[in-house]
Amino acid sequence: MYDRTQHLLFLLVETALFVAASLVHAGILVSGFEHARAMVAEGVIGAVLAVGVLACLIRPGHAAVVALSVQFFALLGTLVGAFTISVGVGPQTRGDIAFHALLLLVLPAGIFAAWKAWRQRRAG
Template identity: 45%
Template sequence: MVNAAQTSRMLRGFLLLEAGLLSAASMVHSGLLLRGHAHGAARMAEGVIAAVLLAAWALSFVMHGRTRKLALLAQSFALIGTLVGLFTIVIGIGPQSAPDLVLHFALVALLLAGLYFARRARGVFA
């Protein structure tokens, strides 16, 4: 049986990994990591989503009993934002590179996995 401490570590791991990927994407779209992929709107959106995920991660250390709820809220926000980004790619106003599509699909999968895990953790924090 998984206890609350183990579940909290797992949820924090999801939040940190997701924030890291979105931070890296934001740096790519700022031109810091890769030249030729700058996109101001994508940089800003990814940066905001990463900040929300990092805030939830940090708050989970102070509000131990709320880790699950913080993870659910932050990852839901991130999923909505990532789906909006994917939509902008599809309609042609977002970045149009293959790595952008791969990143967005990978993020959607990771966020769905994190949300699934957080949702299933209900009994652990009850």
């Protein structure tokens, strides 16, 4: 039987992480870590993930494909962010480095969960 719970949970957690990071870079949750470009990038990724959550709830038959799509988008954005950190363009705090490392663990796990759900759904 197809179970969308696990990949929806990943999407919710990932959405919360990106929204929180955007609010930190906006200076809303914590001051001293403001970075306009990171705020926008993380906000856009968080919004895409949030739309993905809504799409999964509205169209459960397409949830796994939607989850795969939005998480691949988030992973691509995270890789760009990690690259900018590595070349000295993006924020250079330990928190930013740890956050990107966390995302590089969580996003592939979420993609794997969505892929498993997609395979279950296809199998019937």
